[in-house]
Amino acid sequence: MVNDSPRKKVLVFRELPPDQLARLQAQHDVSVANPREPEQLAAFNAALGSAQGMIGASYPINEAVLACAPRLQVISSVSVGVDNYTLSALAARGIVLCYTPGVLTETTADTIFALVMATSRRLVELANHVREGHWSRNIGEELFGWDVHGKTLGLLGFGRIGQAVARRAALGFGMPVLYHSRHPVNLATAAPDLLGKAVHTPFDDLLQRADIVAAVLPLSNETRGLMGPREFGLMKAGAIFINGARGAIVQEAALLQALNQGGLRAAGLDVFATEPLPMGSPLRRHPRVTALPHIGSATFETRHAMAELATTNLLQALAGERPLAVFDTSAGLSPAPLAGQRDGPVTG
Ligand code: NAP
Secondary structure (H helix, E strand, O other), X not given: OOOOXXXXXXXXXXXXXXXXXXXXXXXXXXXXXXXXXXXXXXXXXXHHOOOOEEEEOOOOXXXXXXXXXXXXXXXXXXXXXXXXEOHHHHHHHOXXXXXXXXXOHHHHHHHHHHHHHHHHHOHHXXXXXXXXXXXXXXXXXXXXXXXXXXXXEEEEOOOHHHHHHHHHHHHHHOOOEEEEOOOOOOHHHHXXXXXXXXXXXXXXXXXXXXXEEEEOOOOOOOOXXXXXXXXXXXXXXXXXXXXXXXXXXXOHHHHHHHHHOOOOOEEEXXXXXXXXXXXXXXXXXXXXXXXXXXXXXXXXXXXXXXXXXXXXXXXXXXXXXXXXXXXXXXXXXXXXOOOOOOOOOOOO
């Protein structure tokens, strides 16, 4: 793909594990500068001018950033979500975008299912009940949870992670699964173990029938604000909403309204429109919200596997080879951070 001089200028814009950094340093001239750290922003901006390759995550690479990177040939994102990158600008410049599909699928599905369990069985609330010294007698109905097994799960998105969540639900917990995506999945070939257990369902129908709705689809112009007042209004009284995708898929004011005045039982959120979640956000302390700090893929094993794949992608691209995982920037997802949003979403 990219093959003129052997040693290239590489900008690492989010810390890499030492072994992966060493792989890059062995072959290229590497600068490390995380623009999310105010004291490193100047070094980031300075390195952009000569960078031929970039690797990192969690920072919006938009037209303004690209304008400062005239020599850039490849970006290797340590994430599967590509919503931090202005794809049309990358396509126009012929900049290759690599990403990390697959290696985080099972871990992210674990996180999403953990939120299903935590919200239904009120795990965080009840653990705090013990921790704070309130367990002085057997709990009564006011602290009872809601069964997970047998409930109907509605998945918004049924790709790698959606199907992995569906397996946990259908095969482990006997849950009927409804899913919504633009194209039905051929289960016979793509996921035979889910044949007869997961059903492609129109969006509104899914919202009306699912007991637990979980979002696992990319943020794009089509999905930004997907869950608003109308959509939460369609959900069953007493249903649960889980967001394991990207915060901006949800209109957070509408979610709060559904929790406070609608019939939503609880929400489990790994992602937020602005991250880190602002101190003043009502979602931070809401008694029926389980909020996580964007940990979908955050295990030692998986974060290392992501860094390794992203490093391999970058080395391959810089060597003029086809990387293992290239995102098709001409495919039409057109992400841009929300207006006024300082930071992009964190890795995942
Ligand atoms: P994937 O394999 O590409 O699956 C995406 C799914 O979303 C597909 O089923 C796709 O089907 C569907 N989809 C896309 N656009 C849609 C639309 N406009 N309406 C309805 N369905 C749509 O991706 P993945 O690996 O499962 O990852 C999914 C997303 O999870 C990522 O993009 C990322 O944002 C998020 N994620 C979050 C974390 C975290 O830390 N919380 C970690 C990893 C990933 P169709 O194309 O047929 O519509």
